[in-house]
Each structure stands twice: as structure tokens, then as C-alpha cells.
Amino acid sequence: MKIPLSWLKDFVEITLPLPELCHLLTMAGLEVEAVQIIGLPIHENASDSPHLHEVKMEGLTWAPDKIVVASVSEVMPHPNADRLVLCKLFDGEQEHTVLTGAPNLYPYKGLGVLSKPLKVPYAREGARIFDGHQPGQVLTTLKRAKIRGVDSYSMICSEKELGISEEHEGVIILDDDAPVGIPLVDYMGDAVLDIAITPNIARNTNVLGVAREISALTGQPMQPPSFEVWAEGPAIQGQADVQITNPELNPRFVLGLIKDVHIKPSPYWVQRRLRLAGMRPINNIVDATNYAMLEIGEPLHAFDYDSLVQRAGGKAPTIITRTAQAGEKLTTLDDVEHTLDDFTVLVCDTAGALSIAGVMGGAESEVHPETKNILLEGAAWNFINIRRTATAQRMSTEASYRFSRGVHPAMAERGVKRCLELMRQWAEGIVSQGLVDNYALPAQLACVEITPQDVRRWLGIDLPIDEIADLLTRLEFHIQLKGNGLVVTAPDHRLDIGEGLIGVADLMEEIARIYGYERLPETRMADELPPQRTNRELELEERMRDVLVNLGLQEIATYRLTSPEREARRLPPGNAPDDRPYVQLANPIAKDRVVLRHSLLASVMEVIERNARTAQRQALFEMSPVYLDSEEGPLPEEQLRLVIALTGPRALPGWQSADSGNMDFFDLKGLIAAMLEDLHIQNIHFEPAEHPSFHPGKCARLLVGEHQTGIFGELHPVVQQRYELAEQAHLVVDLDVKIILDAIPVRFTAAPAAAFPPVLEDLAVIVDETLPAAQVESVLRAAAGKMLANLSLFDVYRGEQIGIGKKSLAYSLTYQAPDRTLTEKEITALRQRIIRRLEQELGAKLRS
């Protein structure tokens, strides 16, 4: 919302330097996002302000001695150029001949001495202005030059050259009352505050609202605009009427009438203010509706009265507001045909629909250059319904912006009055006396009781009752004393104050805002602590992350939105991806982010792929949810998964020779086993498995207890080809985290380090190639019993020596008794028992 400072000053005196003013507004919830400087010195008497840099201020400062108001008494042709004119100009000190190519001066060319001199902004030699011929804002200094044989050293300026707008079609022609010779900055220097308006302060989408806030914050009194109208025409009654069919949707509708207007451009100061506020001047009638809207916040609509009379068959028109029939059509001002919903409110007459209420007028009844008589509409609409309509019709207008945030019905009358008076002043019309005012559902003023105890309870400060009353009075709340408290009535420009406790909350915000959030103390809570609970799930997840990081893995974080096509890459081509339903977006923003993922593995593989170009070695993990259709209700199951991915050399490359082999299946398996061991999880099994994503011979399943926890192994070469990856093994695991977390014991015991010397022994056995090593190990452990403190496989050998189809497994065993040194005799007995059982149960042979 762009608010010119000069306009604010119509209603409230502002003595604060700009940075201070912006700070004050920002702190009170009217965040000033930027300030555009129009001629004013940027940091006038504020160079020591602590808030100097808080708001970005940009623009052009007009030097008072270089840029002044001047008058042009004659426009003469240029001797050597058709498209240039010479102006006889007086700048208050002396006469100059000024060269310009402004097309808006051509009409005056050769008219001799003008009966009414033109007032213009004049830049003297040495003035710094923006270059009108370059795009954007490029500073330039006026220098003496000869243009087509004529001396030129100064300029009559356009809005673009003065940094007012992008307008460079002609020079500015000021209003006739501009005093010649005074610095232009004194005449029309300005600053435009760009304020972010949150939904709760919709009352401030206008100059008056912001002025009211400034008045409350600074204590300067308000001088509100006059709502008096100079009305001399015959009464409006009988010339127009209003019927409201649904007061809930249209609580109030006000009409005013002005006749015999002269449609022409508005005075320059009006055009300038509109442009500064971000609107385009059209003509004095349209400008008056926009000006009144920007000033007090009520969107207004001007109808061509005669076309309404014509539609009514020559009779006085009756405006009717009603909801549309579903499918009903209307063409709006912008020549777009709209198909309406059954909740769209229409402004109609007896002949049909005229406009979409609160959003945009229709083409048929709009004001045109020949319009003589104007019927002016000011209404109040249900803001929820306007927002719904604007959203459904995909329309956003200045009117819908305001009406969809709520405009108090009181503003309908004020808006019409203010606008009629402006039209009268700018278009010389005659205003009909009175208004047609159908106030079908009068707004109730919110009334709330508060006490100083409430202030204490909410804000934590003790304010005397009269200070509370003063803070609210500054915002035009009406205050009555009642016992130890106040009865507070909201002013009739506000819709945001609720009843009861909600109203109390609303008032607390107002009190805090005007008192100053900055002045509230910083205290530590004195309230009792809630019962303390352990979030075990979170603690274990974080512990798991630590374990994985300790194992040398880099954590990553991926996007959770993806597409089924992206996810299908984790499977060989032709494999049916997933028949479980996805959580599907109704309004995706990109083609490749249309569903919430099913597979964390697919997300991680994309990261591996992206890094493959720069990293030969990757060791990554992510612990994040996937979103699976749930039978328990409309919301999906958010299942936490862990994916680890490894690829590339086992050791980092260095200048010394190291283990340069690439990571393989057993690196990943070792990592998983170490993770589970660090989490003290018992009862883990690995078994061969098959899965389309994995190499059929290098794939295993992890079981924690009875639970299938996930699959891991080497990525299938066909899957690997679907990603742009290096030709080396990629090892991945995809695990259900909850099963792992559930298996983590609450506590574990720690035994003392053995006090007696252990006995170490190596044992190599020859078994069939097909016999899983896990089986050998489990027989070995069972046979060795509790004296076996440690068992580790240190070699697997295949070769002719031991026979085709055989393998030799070499174990190193550590025997240990807690209470004594084991004797040679005990060890021998143990060894024999182990060998016997390996022979009997697995057909193993001892390798000697």
C-alpha cells in the first residue's frame, strides 16, 4: 500500500523526521517496507537517528536553488526543428528561452503570448535530475549545450526526470495556482511510504487510516476530511432507488447523484497523488472515485446515469442487489465474460446485471467521455463472500482488495459524500440533495469491558486505568468508566474488534501497540513447570543419527515431494512401480513434485546421481519419512525410514598408498551391524533375499527379532543404468526405523574386563561352498558355549588344495573364563567338542 506523505499531512501534523516516522509505524504493525523520495532531502534533520537505515529510502532530492516553479508565457517554433519548441520562461528571477520536445506543449506553439501562462517545474543549469531518455533511473547533471543551433542549459521536466513516475510523454504542467520562483520541493516535494498491510488492519488500506495511526502513535490531533457536500440540485429521491435482497451479504447500499459534469483530466496535484499511490489517472470522475477510495478506504463505483434511465425505459432506475444464478454470465469493464456462482452477489437494475458486487463494474453502464450525469454507488459487502467471489473469478481489483478484508458500512455513506464533493469541485457538476441510503443490516459497534487486571494478566505490566483509557481514546475508541474497569466501544471504522474475551484480546493488542511493544519488559516465566516427559522416540532417533555419523556417514536432507516417474527409476524398467495410492497434490507447482514420496531410497539415489559428477566416493544417509496410504483414515501413515548409500573407494585418496579398493556388500553389512551393535540391539539376523532393485546374488534382508526390517545389497546393474552413475558398485539399504527403535533396550549391562588371561586359538574348517557361513558360526558358538568370549572370521579360502566345491573358513577364537585361567585340558576338550559337532552337523573337516 503506497501512501504519499503529503496526503497524510492533510489529516495529521507530522513533525517527526521520516526515519523516525517509519520506525514508529513499523513497530506498531504497519511495516514500512520502502520509502520513495520525491524531491525531499532524504535524511532531513535525521542524520543522528538510530533508525536511519531501517527502511530503504530511494529517490531524487530536488535542489531548492536549482529546481523551481516557473511560468511559460509563450511557446515558439524552433527555427531548425519541427519536433522541438522554444519556451519563453520566467523562473522568478529572470527570463530564459528553454528548448523542449514535449508533445504536450505543441498545442500552444505559435499562439503568441499565452493569456494564461503555463506553470511548469524548471531545472536550472547544474541541476541533478534523472535522464529521461534512458531506461530506469540514471542521474544526470544539466550542462550547457547547443542543440540545433540554439543554446540550451536548462529544462522543463517530465515526471520521469523528477523521479515521480515513469511518465515521459510530456512535461509536467502544474496547476495554475503554483507560485512562480519557489523551490519545487517546497511546492510538491513528497515521500511515498510503502506499507505492508496485514489482514487485521484492513482499516488502514487508505490514507485516513494510516493518518489515524500516526495521530495515535504521536499524540498529534487528527483533522479528518470534511464529509460536507455542496448540494444544490433537486433531491435524489424519486430519481433512483435501491433494493437489497440479502442484507447478510449486502448490509448497506448508498447512492448519490451529480448532474452536468464536465469530464476532463483532473487537476495536476490529483493526478500526481494518484500516481504516487500507484493508480493511473483517467479523468476527473474516475479519479474522484479512486481518490476517495485511497483517502478513506471505501471503493466507489460511478454509473452513467442516463444509460441506467434508458435501461429502465425512461423511468428512474432501481438498483437491485441479489445473488447470481449459477452459470449466469456478465462481461466486466475489462471485457472479460465471467460465469458466475450462486454465491456471487450482483448489482443489477431492472434490466439485468450491472456489476459483480465489490469486485468490478460491468461494461454496459460505465462512465464514458460524453457522460453528463453520474449515479455514484457506495456499498457494504460481506467480506468473506467478496473474497470467495474474487478467488472464484480469479479477479483482484482495488475494490476487491479492500472489500475482501472488510470495510465498515459507515464508510459507504462517507465515501459517497466525499466523492460527490470531489466530483463537484473537479467536474463542476450539480449534486442532487440527499442520498438514497438503504441500510438494511446496521452494524453493531463492538463493546468490550476491560480492567487494569486484564492488562496485567495479558501483557505483564501495570497500567493505571486513565493511561489505558488514553491509549484507546487516541485510536478513537469510546470509553466509559464502570467500577474498576472500562467499557470500550469500537469506533465505526473498525470491524476487527470482537465481543467478550476475543474483544479483550483485540483491545490488548491495541493497548500494547500504542503503549509500544518495545516498552514491555522481558521477564522469565513464573508459572509452574509442566510434568516432565521423555520423548524417547526423538532421543533414539537422534542417537541413531549420532551412531551413523560416528560410522563416517554424511547426513543429507531431500525434498519429500516427487513424482511416480522419478520414483520408478529405483526399479528395473518394466517393473510395476507401486500400486499403493500416493498422497497426490491437487495443485502441484511443478511436474516433478506431484506426490509425497513412497521411497526414501529413490530420493537418496537422486542425490548420489547428482554428486556422482564431482565425488567418486559417497557415504550418505538420510532418516526421513515416506507417506503411505493408511486404512485408518484420510491421513497417510508417515513411516520413518533410514537409507544408507555407499559407493567408491573404501579409503579417501591420499599421497600415501592406502586401501584403494571400492566399497562392497560387506562394507555396508559391516556398517549396519556396527550401527545395531552401537544401539545394543540383540537378536539380529541376515538372510539372503531378492528384490528387483538389487543384484540377485548380493542382496540380503535384515531381521530384528522376528521383524523384517529392510533390504540391503548392491544395486542391480540395470537399475544403476537408470541413473547417471559411475561404473562401480552402489550399496544401499532401506530400513524401517521404528522396528529398530523398538528393539533398542531401555538399558544394557556392562561386564568388567576379564581379569584372567584369555586363550587364543585359530581354527580353519573346510565345508561345502554352498553352506552359509552363518550356519558354521552358529554351530561353532553353540559348541563352544559360554567360554567363547569372542569369535571372528579372518579368512575365507578356496583352491585346489581343499577340493573343488569347497571353501575353508578360518576363525580366531578367544576362550575366557571369568573366574580362572583355563587349563590346557579344558581347552583341548572344548576344541574337540567343537570339531566333532562341526563334523557331525555340517560335514565339516578340520583343515590342518
Next chain:
Amino acid sequence: MLEQIEKLEQQALADLHAVQDEDALQRWKVSHLGRSSSLMKTFDQLGSLSKEERPAIGRRANQAKQALEAAFNQQSDRLRQQTLERSLQSERLDVTLPGRPQVRGRLHPITRTLRQINRVFGDMGFQVFRSPEVETDEYNFELLNIPAHHPARDMWDTFHTSTPGVLLRTHTSPGQIHVMRKYAPEPIRVILPGMCYRYEQVSARKDTQFNQVEGLAIGKNITMSDLKGTLTDFTRRMFGEQVRTRFRASHFPFTEPSAEMDIECFLCQGAGCGVCSGSGWLEILGCGMVHPVVMTNGGYDPTKFMGYAFGLGPERITMLLHQIEDIRYLWGNDIRFLEQF
């Protein structure tokens, strides 16, 4: 005889002087102190000497033996020292060569920030409560005082799912209702971290997916000044003891009064720089007193209970702490980026 001993001694010492390695030293020892050495033979000859001569010569021979032994030990020490020094010299490394690269694991930067946030609030008695990412319109909006078609809905660009009334949460605030309904009427002090989603064009500052940490305190005696105090304590611990904060009025439908908190830019100390867009302040969180409607929807009587809530963005904090200019780096997972944390 005495002269002969004298000569032997002189000769031996002279020989010893020339010895330069351990082998030669051992050979010297054999030839000058060994059983068959001339000096040792002198002792054998003592018996054949006269009773008068014997003591003097014996004494002298002993003297010579001790002198040679001492000289031997000394030379031996010297040689050992030399050998050690030589070997140390030969083992000299170029210590400017790089060390062996170590495989290291690291947490993702957002995890680090989240943990820091959890820890700071944890120290203040806030515990972590989590709730789902896929939510109902009811929890994400309606129960938070944002009715259907309300203009406040414009504040959140929402991803809707193909199931009517089900959406991706736009903020962690629905967790407020979940935790209140679970624990009412106990006092509450929780933080609610989690992933949120917004229908937004991706830019350097905004992404469709982002983390948020919501905070909620409910009790009989909790004020806006407490909110200011808690958050100021938080920012001091997060950004440094010296950091200044400011509270501005703002608007969120589920809190009233509402505020936004800025911290003084710790890069330029408030003077204005690129990171703070010249303003000297960094916006880091939104907060306010729990709205009576939300309090009621959560199952608490708003005439008896008060509370505050706040929400902050771990990505934004991470970016500020490490001067990261583009939020997409955090989701890009480029190892070269992540390795810096």
C-alpha cells in the same frame, strides 16, 4: 715393566680414539681387554715377579685396566649416541606433507540447527512434541481461528491433496491443537519442530518445503512480557550474549496480541549490510499470545489459562549463522557444500 704397561695403555687409548663403529669397538675390546690381550697377560706374569716389584706393577696394571675400561665405556656411549643420531637423522620427515585423510561423518546443517534450538529451549523446560505433516483443513486452519474463505488464508499458499479437506501443513501450528488436546488441563511447555509445505515459487529465500519450530506455553500465569523474555533469552543463546532484539506488532490469526521479533544484524552490528538488506535488523520469528478461540479449541478455558506461541525457521537461522545466500543449497545435498559443516 712399568714402562711396558704405560706403553700398552697409551697404545690402547690411541687405538680407541680411532674406533668409529661398534664392530671395531668390540675388536678393540678383545685385543686390549680380552683374555689374550697384552695387558691381561701382564696380570698372568705378576706371579713371576719379585715380591718387591709385584705390588707396584700390579697396581699399575690395574690402573691401566680401569682406565681402558672407562675409556671403552665412554667411547661405547659416544658411538651409541652417534648411531642413534644418525638413525634419527635418516628418519627425518617432511612434516609439511599432508596428513592422512580421515573419513568423517557429519550431520546435515539443519539437523545441527534443530538440535541447537531443541537444546536451548530444552534447558528452559520446553519438551519436543511432534505431529503429522499431512493434516486436515480443520487442524491446519479452522481450529487455529482461520475459517474457510477468511482473508487471513491469503497468508498461506497451500498445497491441497486430492482428498478434500486434506492438505500438507503450511506451518507447525496444528501441533498446538494436538498437544493441547492431549495434555489439557495440564500446563504446557513444548516446542514442535517439523517439515511444512507452501505453494510458493522457489527462490533464493523461499522453498516449497521448509522446517519450522513452533513453541507453545500454556499456564495460569503467562504474559506477553514472559514471551519477550523467553525469546530474548533464546536469541542470546543462539546468536550471542550481545545480540539486541526488537518486538514489532504483527498479525497471526491464532495469536493476539501478535508480534514479530527481529534481532540486530550480527554481521554489521546494526549498521546495515547485504544480509539485512541495509536495515540492520533480521526478522527471525513470529509470535504472540494464544488467541482465546485457539485456547478453547485446544480444550483450555481461556478465562483461566493464558499462553503464548511462537514459530521460527531453522533454515533461515542456519542461513544467517553461516551466511548462506541461497536456501536451495540446504536441499541440494552437494557433498562439497555439506562437508563444510
